[in-house]
Amino acid sequence: MNKKEFLDELCRRLRYASVDEAQRLVAFVTESIDDRIEEGMTEEEAVTAVGSIDDLVREVSGEAKVETFTDEVAVKGAHRRDYVVSADGVETIEVTEGGGDVNFRVSRDDKIHVHVTESERQRYIVTKKNGVVSVTKEQLGGKDINFGFGLFVFRADFNNNTDVIVDVPENLRAAIDCKTGSGDVGYSLRSALSVSLTTGSGDIDVDSCAVGGRAELKTGSGDINVDELMAESIEITAASGDADLKSVTAKALKLSAISGDIEVDEAFIADKAVVKSVSGDVNLCMASPLKVGSFESVSGDLDIGLYGHGEEYSVSAKSVSGDVDVPADKPEAPNAVRARTTSGDIRIEIAR
Amino acid sequence: MDTQLRRGMLDVCVLRSLTGGESYGYAIIKDISPYVTISESTLYPILKRLEGAGCLTVRSAEHNGRLRKYYCITDRGRERISDFLTEWEDIMRAYSFVKEGIK
Known part of the structure; x- marks a missing residue:
């Protein structure tokens, strides 16, 4: 396994870890691999020397109490994913969804959970920086299917616009900012600093x-x-x-x-x-x-x-x-x- | 070895590797390896725990066009080492006592 393959696999295995935790661990491992390569090892040797992905993931899981959700295949090629983000220091939660529904609910634990459906065509970028948790949808190219009848062509967009669910701990008072193009917005958080919910047609x-x-x-x-x-x-x-x-x-x-x-x-x-x-x-x-x-x-x-x-x-x-x-x-x-x-x-x- | 004991020992070994000046992940592993078994997966949570406990500080600095994290021991970290040594004096006394009985 080369460095890229190793890090890709590590990222994939860390997808249920908190974003902060995953970023820290990947940076730590990358640094160690680079240091070994600099010392003269080949990529493969360096990757083998840093240890198994199982061990790395287990250590983080033990420390960060990462949820052990399994992929639930909703549609062929799509999976449900739960991003777990620590609520410490969070002042703002921003959600930008292209067309799907967004639901804000009270979290069952003290962490922020962002539940999304991802596939080869869409994924979500969940980040936490300077007290702002941001959820943005990234379209990776939709598959258009054309039905042709003579002069008339009907185009159907097969992007899955499924919903985003954001679970927020009950005691967290943050500014909530949500924008979606055509989806519905459901909101049942007990308290917030401010709330801004915008939808085009939902x-x-x-x-x-x-x-x-x-x-x-x-x-x-x-x-x-x-x-x-x-x-x-x-x-x-x-x-x-x-x-x-x-x-x-x-x-x-x-x-x-x-x-x-x-x-x-x-x-x-x-x-x-x-x-x-x-x-x-x-x-x-x-x-x-x-x-x-x-x-x-x-x-x-x-x-x-x-x-x-x-x-x-x-x-x-x-x-x-x-x-x-x-x-x-x-x-x-x-x-x-x-x-x-x-x-x-x-x-x-x-x-x- | 008892996990709690091993964990405490590893923490102090990592701190010991910083007493001569700041160091980084791979260098710490190289320094400690002759004495205890340690890998990235073990070192990562230790560094995080020690940072959380105020025993070391972290800074990022540029190295050959990439960022490297450097760890530096604090006064609290040095206290942790001397506490460990004091505790072990007690343990060593008990050890000698037990060992003499076996002879």
Whole structure:
């Protein structure tokens, strides 16, 4: 076995080790082989002298508690792989996926696990540097198959766009940044410093999450579903999809959609809520008093429930052709509720 | 040999190889080999463990167009050696006592 073959095989056997650990060991072994060659040994002699790959891998496994996952052949020529990364010093986790789904889950141990499917056509580069864990997909050339019928040619891309699962330890509070082209994003981490989830056409699902800073969710044509989200500020953009939120708590909320509907059940917004839709309906239930509220739709209907007690607030609800409906539960509270529509009906209801 | 004992002994042998000045992986192996059996797979975790315990420091330096890691013993590393020697004095006393009984 020559040096390259030996190191390739060592890397292959270390694929379940943490990225840091694998890099360190490979560098250590490479240095030793080079030193032996420099002293006059041939590549083969130097490789034999550094010992067996089994021993090297076993020593690292013993120290780093590497998961002993076996390849599960999902598709012919593809395998599931689990990259194990130590969570020590991690401040940011970045995931960039071309088209597959990305799921963030709570890890069962104190390490970050990145589960991916790799094949000859795609692999993932998982790195940890300066507190940033980065997961990037690398396409190694897709196989196009052409079906020809006379003048018409149908092309099918046989890249496997399978999902990425990122398991994050429960006690790690990191900034999470995820971008995928067309896949869905699922997020069920309990806590994070900040969260930014972007997908071109997939759905975004967020479940029971507390974010210290900003939470930003963006999709082009998919839907956004949130069930319990607490953050300093929340910004949600769904261009043609619907945004369906249940129990959101923040100082500031910014929500916008073009043609999708917006539905918010129980929003606890302390300062400012800005909600905009072009043709979709807006249905909002503010469960606590807010200071400033601005709700707009061009052709959709607005139904803005203002509940809760206390401070003064200023609310404006506008629609060009839709109906505007503003029920409130506190007679003295709405110091200013302005509702405007060009051709729809307006109803402001104050419960007594 | 008892694994714990062997491990402690190897740690000290590696530290001993650094008392004359900083050294690198392959040179450490060459220095220790006449006395104990050691290979890359054994040395790697030892260096990592000793670094973690503050017994040595590591620096990378250019050597013939590539990077080589150099290890340097710290005061704590020297303490580890003297602790080992003190402990072994006790062990050697016990050894002599046991051996005399066999004669």
